[in-house]
Amino acid sequence: MNVVDASDAASVWSIPEPKFIDVLDSDAQTLAEHVATCEAVLDTLPPRPGRDTSQQRLAEAAFAASRSARRGFLALHTDAVYDVLTEGRSRYVRLPNLVQAAAERFPGLVPTPAQMASERVFIQAERDGREIDQAIFCGAVLRSRVVGTHLIDAMLMPTPRAEQLLGDFRATGRVELKSVHIERRGHVAHVTFRNAHCLNAEDNQLIADMETAVDLVLLEDRVSVGVLRGGEVEHPRYQGRRVFSAGINLKDLRSGAISFVDFLMGRELGYIHKMSRGLLTEPAGVMASDRFTQKSWIGAVDSFAIGGGMQLLLVLDRVIAEEEAFFSLPAAEEGIVPGLGNLRLTRLTGARFARQVILGGRRIRMTDPEAALVCDDIVPAKDLDETVERAARELGAPAVAANRRMLNLAEEPLDHFREYLAEFAVTQAARAYSADVLSKVEKRWQRSQSRA
Structure with a gap:
């Protein structure tokens, strides 16, 4: 050369x-x-x-x-x-x-x-x-x-992988993916994150598995409610405990294993948007109610929901957390844009508090009065399962689906979502390669190596 x-x-x-x-x-x-x-x-x-x-x-x-x-x-x-x-x-x-x-x-x-x-x-x-x-x-x-x-x-249509697995899910009520487990219990589908080695952090595999899981829940006629929850993890500090999500896997970001198309765009246009707007099952339909299959979603938060984990909660219909949990969007610390958190958090909390969370790194502890802005129920850990079951019964009522659809249309019109995501695409890609982000990710990786 x-x-x-x-x-x-x-x-x-x-x-x-x-x-x-x-x-x-x-x-x-x-x-x-x-x-x-x-x-x-x-x-x-x-x-x-x-x-x-x-x-x-x-x-x-x-x-x-x-x-x-x-x-x-x-x-x-x-x-x-x-x-x-x-x-x-x-x-x-x-x-x-x-x-x-x-x-x-x-x-x-x-x-x-x-x-x-x-x-x-x-x-x-x-x-x-x-x-x-x-x-x-x-x-x-x-x-x-x-x-x-x-x-x-x-991007709102069912994935080929989900269509291939649908028969098995309908027959057995269970699907085991590499990083996600789905199980139907009556009218409720329980989706559990199984990225135990990294505190259920998001990586390319989890994003792909989550879209498959969401598709299966939305395609199964016997299901009317989906429940998201983190499984038990391997981290010494949380050994044997459930954790909702640690957000983006920063080690993978450092190594280059976080894909712009499949991860950064795929999660926003794919499974998260499907939970919010529904699965496009009839493209030729005229009315949204004819075109999309929608269901209610519950988030059950153990330990914490950080970054992408908290972003996910912003599209759910009911958020239930144990009283020792906390939420955060550490965008200022990481240097990247927290997905669509900037679009969605403001309408829940107001602009001033959203800036404290996104720009200032403020954690929301379940003991804070402001926790009620982003969480519906705060309960002792021992009561989490029972509270989820009660919420699933309530959200399974026939009128819920129509009303949640109308709420989502009012809160996030499609053009508003599209225009935001257009700017997010360019901004997030640039941030992912910016010197300050790369420096922060490298320092975190070196600290983790020294601890290991």
Whole structure:
């Protein structure tokens, strides 16, 4: 490989800005050629860990040039690109498949699978952040009311994995996934997190398993209520105790095992949104009540709900916690955006208190008066099961489903959700590769290694 030295660092600045003419095929070719030129510069450089300061500046300039071109192209052609990839919106394509199809059909628009694979051999801090380029595409699609809404519908449909497992679930009332267990008891489906090795923290596997579990609950006609609860964990401090969730697995984030498409976007467009808005089972239906299958959800919180665990509680119909538990959204400490917590917490607690939690890192203990803003029932640990059973009976009443649907429509209109998520996509991807986040994650990992 020919390594570029500092004297060549200005060469990328001579790459002319692409001139788009608002004709899809012509502009797609222009984009492909421009990005190929930027990639040719990157090909002369060593991988990021081996670059000197001048080489890194050159790489950053090349990425900036290609990203600017992508934004310009998408500003003109987002809807047309989406229509090509979905055959005029006649097919519902899930986000991971949509991104892959975009890489194949429109070279340079998003990274290729080979480019993504080449990044995965490095930890997060040693990557160039090609997921940011995926985020530019996702954000553009979601900003469009027409195609963004279609993508949201695609992500609200049952997953093929759930459809394959549905027969077994109906026959046995149980499904064991790698990190989640589902069990039907009467009209209630109990979904238990089983990521015992990491305090039920969220990782790529848990997100995939949770979407499958939520689909199964929503597809099973005999179920009217779902209950989420953390299983027992292995951590010495909580050995043998249940824990709801420790949020995002920061070790996986440090290693680069947290996927932008599958995790950061997949959880918001997938299982969490399905619990809130319902499962899209009749795409051709006219009214939301005809198109979506919805059910009530209860969260039973043992020990704590941190980060993504607390975010999850914000879409549930009933939250029940043991009196020693606490909730938190440690966004300021981690440096990333707490999912849709910024959108949803404010309407529950008011703006001032939400800022204390999200910007100031305030924990909500069940002994705090403010706990009533985010939790319905606070009980001794020994009474948690009985309280959950009583809530499940109440939420299984026939009129509940219709009323929860109307409440959710009023609280979070689809366009409001879509517009927020469009900005979240770009912001979260940038934060995941920012220097302060990477530094904090590295320090946490080093502390955990020293304790081990």
